[in-house]
Amino acid sequence: MEFKLPLEQFYHWEKETPYKTYLRQPHRGRWKDLMWIEVSKQVRSMASFLMVQDLPSRSNIAICSKNSAYWVMADLAIWLSGHISVPIFPNISPTTLEILLEHSEVQMIFIEKGKDWEKMKAVFPKDLKKVFLPPHQDKMDLSWEKICSEYRPFNQNIKREGSEIATIIYTSGTTGQPKGVMHTFDSFSYAAKNVLEIINLEGEQHFFSYLPLAHVAERALIEVGSLYINASISFLENKATFPENLRKVQPTIFLAVPFIWESIQTKILQKLPQNRLSFLLKIPLLSDFIKKRLKKKIGFSRVQFAITGAAPINKELLEWYQNLGISIIECYGMTENLTYSHGNLEAPEYFGTVGKPYPHVEVQLASDGEILVKSPCNFKGYFKDPERTLNDLQGSFFKTGDLGETDEEGRLKIIGRKKDIFKTTKGKFISPKNIETPFLKSPLIKQVCVVGNGLSGPIALVVLEEIEHRLPTESIKKELFALKESINQNLQNHEQIEKVIIMKDEWNDENGLLTPTLKLKRTQIENKFKKLFDKWLKDKKEVLYEVD
Structure with missing residues (x-):
């Protein structure tokens, strides 16, 4: 099959497979299946609407919504009408939203009335036209359904050039200084073509979309990838229905961040303790039965490729899943290269690395060990920020x-983030990832953040697994003390943890301490608790609660 640009793939499937289900939207426990003929009608009707809005050519149009069929159709309609899509995470703060709306110069926005709508609506410019996506709409709203019922489908197949900017993706860690990463249609096409040549998919493909489509990995693999193999996409209804939706869909490709893999493991071990699971897996005939049953119960009975990315994952966790017959490929990429960089396609061999570079990707290591990547999908710059663009490039390599x-064959191992490294008063640099990794192996701990810049020694801030809070306080402290001592034995003197602090609340995207892709916001965590660091260090106890 010839690989064309994303819009051309849309034209192909609407013509060749009009009655095949493409998008599956859940609502109150029921699924609404949209065939290509229905998707085509709605996309083309919305494109007709956009074309008569008197917008400047190639205007920026935002999408701020949870994942849904309407998100994908809005994106396609924006492209079909000759404009540029700007995804925005639906759970960002109103302050950040206001900054992004101003910086991106969007002329219109597709918006869902989510739980934070009342807070968000106050920051919208009065002249910004809003199209409201289902299901939460009022009669007076300019709604998706109303537009699709009133406008005839646009019946031309316009040609977008590969070199045109298709999207501006704002990085998930965006705060007061937004970085809008510009990517072309060529980049999407190149990434899809080459990744699909690398992996060998068999039969019909079914995707499950639950990580934010505003994030580059979900966008490139799930939305755009579906256009190149005619995969169906089923969407998550809400966080509470994740296990049920995943079991129902049984996807053929599953992409998750490490936090999700850890959460699935925790749920399994709560019902089937590790000792019993290990015993059952040692019994030859029973082992295969247990593996098949667990896969089906999770939602992995059809998974051909399980992928992890966006943050480092413990090697031991990869090995744990491998024992269940689930081989996870650890991938590495950035928003700036459309995640087209590395993948450990040799898994389960070389766990702990992100594998070799993808075809036509070049890698260099700077003198300080920083990874420099030259990818065919490297971005075209940061929107309205040529200075930062030049600063983040070293020639044609992205820093x-x-x-x-x-290693000698080019397999890459990630050591940590350059900006995360800190120096204590002992004058030596410390990479927190090297200390956090062994902490996360403990079944006690759900989250950990090691801090220590300017302190006498590192402090481990830990969030316990929910079930562990039910244990007696002194038992928890005793176990964490033993864990700290065990970890310290394998660390250099200047790296050794001085205190373990048990945090009161979990860190999440709602309290601003995780990014929308569930990575720690280290600066925000440190700033929130730094006034307590000295007090904790002076306390004689080595393990204490935040509110002791």
Whole structure:
């Protein structure tokens, strides 16, 4: 099959497979299946509407919504009408939203009335036209359904050039200084073509979309990838229905961040303790039965490729899943290269690395160990920020900000983030990732953030697994003390943890301490608690609660 640009793939499937289900939207426990003929009608009707809005050519149009069929159709309609899509995470703060709306110069926005709508609506410019996506709409709203019922489908197949900007993706860690990463249609096409040549998919493909489509990995793999293999996409209804939706869909490709893999493991071990699971897996005939049953119960009975990315994952966790017959490919990429960089396609061999570079990707290590990547999908610059664009490039190589090392065959191992490294008063640098990794192996701990810049020694801030809070306080302290001592035995003197602090609340995107892709916001965590650091260090106890 010839690989064309994303819009041309849309034209192909609407013509060749009009009655095949493409998008599956859940609502109150029921699924609404949209065939290509229905998707085509709605996309083309919305494109007709956009074309008569008197917008400047190639205007920026935002999408701010949870994942849904309407998100994908809005994106396609924006492209079909000759404009540029600007995804915005639906759970960002109103302050950040206001900054992004101003910086991106969007002329219109597709918006869902989510739980934070009342807070968000106050920051919208009065002249910004809003199209409201289902299901939460009022009669007076300019709604998706109303537009699709009133406008005839646009019946031409316009040609977008590969070199045109298709989208501006704002990085998930955006705060007061937005970085809008510009990508072309060529980049999407190139990434899809080459990744699909690398992996060998068999039969019909079914995707499950639950990570934010505003994030580059979900966008490139799930939305755009579906256009190149005619995969169906089923969407998550809400966080509470994740296990049920995943079991129902049984996807053929599953992409998750490490936090999700850890959460699935925790749920399994709560019902089937590790000792019993290990015993059952040692019994030859029973082992296969247990593996098949667990896969089906999770939602992995059809998974051909399981993928992890966006943050480092413990090697031991990869091995744990491998024992269940689930081989996870650890991938590495950035928003700036459309995640087209590395993948450990040799898994389960070389766990702990992100594998070799994808075809036509070049890698260099700077003198300080920073990873520099030259990818065919490297971005075209930051929107309205040529100075930062030049600063983040070294020639044609992108400066990732990650530290790494390679083996003799080019397999890359990520050591940590350059900006995360800190120095204590002992005058030596410390990479927090090297200390956090062994902490996260403990079944006690759900989250950990090691801090220590300017302190006498590192402090480990830990969030316990929910079930562990039910244990007696002194038992928890005793176990964490033993864990700290065990970890310290394998660390250099200046790296050794002085205190373990048990945090009161979990860190999440709602309290601003995780990014929308569930990565720690280290600066925000440190700033929130730094006034307590000295008090904790002076306390004689080595393990204490935040509110002791």
